[in-house]
Amino acid sequence: MSFVRNARLLAMRGARLGQNRSYSxxxxxxxxxxxxxxxDAAVVRQIDVPSFSxxxxxxxxxxxTLAVLKPGVVQVTDNDGKVTKYFVSSGSVTVNEDSSxxxxxxxxxxxxDIDVSEARQLLSKYQSELSSAGNDKAxxxxxxxxxxxxxxxxxxx
Amino acid sequence: MMMQRTxxxxxxxxxxxxxxxQQRGMATLKHISMRLKSVKNIQKITQSMKMVSAAKYxxxxxxxxxxxxxxxxxxxxxxxxxxxxxxxxxxxxxxxAVTSDRGLCGAVHTGVAxxxxxxxxxxxxxxxxxxxxxxxxxxLSRLYGKNILMVANEVGRLPPTFLDASKIAHEVLSTGYDYxxxxxxxxxxxxxxxxxxxxxxxxxxxxxxxxxxxxxxxxLDSDVIKSYLEFSLASLIFYxxxxxxxxxxxxxxxxMDNASKNAGEMIEKLTLTFxxxxxxxxxxxxxxxxxGAAALT
Numbered sequence: 506m507s508f509v510r511n512a513r514l515l516a517m518r519g520a521r522l523g524q525n526r527s528y529s530x531x532x533x534x535x536x537x538x539x540x541x542x543x544x545d546a547a548v549v550r551q552i553d554v555p556s557f558s559x560x561x562x563x564x565x566x567x568x569x570t571l572a573v574l575k576p577g578v579v580q581v582t583d584n585d586g587k588v589t590k591y592f593v594s595s596g597s598v599t600v601n602e603d604s605s606x607x608x609x610x611x612x613x614x615x616x617x618d619i620d621v622s623e624a625r626q627l628l629s630k631y632q633s634e635l636s637s638a639g640n641d642k643a644x645x646x647x648x649x650x651x652x653x654x655x656x657x658x659x660x661x662x
Numbered sequence: 663m664m665m666q667r668t669x670x671x672x673x674x675x676x677x678x679x680x681x682x683x684q685q686r687g688m689a690t691l692k693h694i695s696m697r698l699k700s701v702k703n704i705q706k707i708t709q710s711m712k713m714v715s716a717a718k719y720x721x722x723x724x725x726x727x728x729x730x731x732x733x734x735x736x737x738x739x740x741x742x743x744x745x746x747x748x749x750x751x752x753x754x755x756x757x758x759a760v761t762s763d764r765g766l767c768g769a770v771h772t773g774v775a776x777x778x779x780x781x782x783x784x785x786x787x788x789x790x791x792x793x794x795x796x797x798x799x800x801x802l803s804r805l806y807g808k809n810i811l812m813v814a815n816e817v818g819r820l821p822p823t824f825l826d827a828s829k830i831a832h833e834v835l836s837t838g839y840d841y842x843x844x845x846x847x848x849x850x851x852x853x854x855x856x857x858x859x860x861x862x863x864x865x866x867x868x869x870x871x872x873x874x875x876x877x878x879x880x881x882l883d884s885d886v887i888k889s890y891l892e893f894s895l896a897s898l899i900f901y902x903x904x905x906x907x908x909x910x911x912x913x914x915x916x917x918m919d920n921a922s923k924n925a926g927e928m929i930e931k932l933t934l935t936f937x938x939x940x941x942x943x944x945x946x947x948x949x950x951x952x953x954g955a956a957a958l959t
Contacts (some may be wrong), residue, residue: 537732539824539900545731558886568880571739573889597893599739602878607735609897611824 532565533605536581536591538613543591544581552606553580554598565604572598576656578616579608590616592660594653619661628654691939698932705925711766712918718821719854719911725821726851726908733901736894737862743875745865747843754788756811756841757781758834758864758899759802760848760906761795762818767914770906773859774847775801781845782806790839794830794903811837822907827900834899835892841866848902849909855916857909862898867891 534552536544552563555577574596581589596610631654635647747753757778761771775798778791782805790811793799799813814830844864849857867888870876 535731535735535738537728537735539729539732539897542728542731557889569878570880571882571886571890573886573893595893597890597897599735599890601738601742603742605738607738609732609735609893611828611893 530565531604532563532567534581534608535606536579536608536610536613538593538596538610540612540614543613546605547583549581549583550586551580551582552608553578554608555579555593556598563598563600563606567600567604567606569602570598570600574598574608574610576653578656578660579610579613590660592616592619592657616660619657621658621661624654624657624661628658630654691936691943694932694936694939698929698936701925701928701932705922705929708918708921708925712915712922715767715911715914715918719908719915722821722904722908722911723851726904729901729904732897733904736897736901739894740863740865743870743873743879745870745873747863747865747869752788753842754790754840755781755785756790756792756834756839756844756864758792758830758844758846758902759794759798760846760899760902761793761798762906762910763796763815764818764910764914765797766917767910768917770849770857770910770913771795771797772801774798774849777847777859777861778802779805782809790841792830792834792837794899811839817903818907818910822900822903824896824900827903828896830899831892831896834895842869846898846902848906851905851908851912854912857913862902864895864898865891 531548532550532552533546534544534549535546536542536552550564554561554563554572555575556572557575558572560577561572574593576594577592579591579593581591583589591613592615593608593610593613596608596613599607599609601607628651631647631650635644635651638644638647759774759778761774765771778798779802782789782791782802786806786809789809791798791802791806791809792811793802793813795817796813796815799810799815803810812833814833817826844866846862846864848860848862850860851857867884870887870891871884876882
């Protein structure tokens, strides 16, 4: 009787170990923005993110790291090889030891939802704001807005 | 009420007092009808407030569902690196109270304030409180006014946005108070009828840099960590504000439902008293007429 129980315990442990191993082979992506959640611990193949220390791609078993997103395009390749592109304004990327990845953005949208002409209008609006900015603070704010708008136009084109 | 009735039914010997009594009797009847009307109006108000908060609640819950993975994602890094507050000799604590400006929503704000008061009772010398929403300030300012670092108001009228959260995070970081450990105190939404007052730890740059597990993370410099922490503070505040807003609306819904129910009970009782009093007045007038007629014959 006890032998049976032991065997069952062992089998269970083996199954759990196997699970653990496969767990670290997949990359679990949480990609959320303040306006919407795109992926919630979903398994994907690859993620490309733009960061202030340079753009980089993340595959499973990437070395753990932290990064700060800069305005640009996040590209997610799912397990079937389908590529989806999202525009992000700013945010953070966390790659953890267990191959879980958190991409948190302040705001993110699917690239197909962006209107190019609207984006251009925004860009010219902020460019004029930048040239007319009085003090340093307003200038810095306008410069950031221009940077985001530029990335938005580039992403939409 | 019983007392009034007996006085009304007392036989009136003197005419002068009779008039006065009658006036008073009429007045009570009027008073009751006035009260009845006002309670009815209050019930109408609480009922419509319930409707409004039900609509707001369903929106807040939808928002919260979208924000949950975001909030959980923001906590992951701290969970996985197992950042611990270093047992500094003099820890400088910061508590962020996530409430709102609006009352009439049960014990939502009181719960947060009570938790903070408990913390302050233990040690109020180097703990500061950042109040989000006027209600927490109103409760805490009486006893611990000097511990309040800053108050953010105009919270709660509209659903919280990331912009609000980043403004608060910016103020938290630019007050010049270098906290070594901190907590966000907020109400975690569970279901329509329940929420739990809980805390989320926040960490400052130096504390995170001291963490042992941080060594496994690649290509970090203090600039990246600083920006990362600033953003994650904003995300956490955003998430907790969403949780708080949802708990508040659900709690207001329940509170207003109870208020309408209580008003209904009161209306029932008042209507009964009103009818009894009216009947008493009629009876008394009849007695007066009959006894007057009997005296004439």
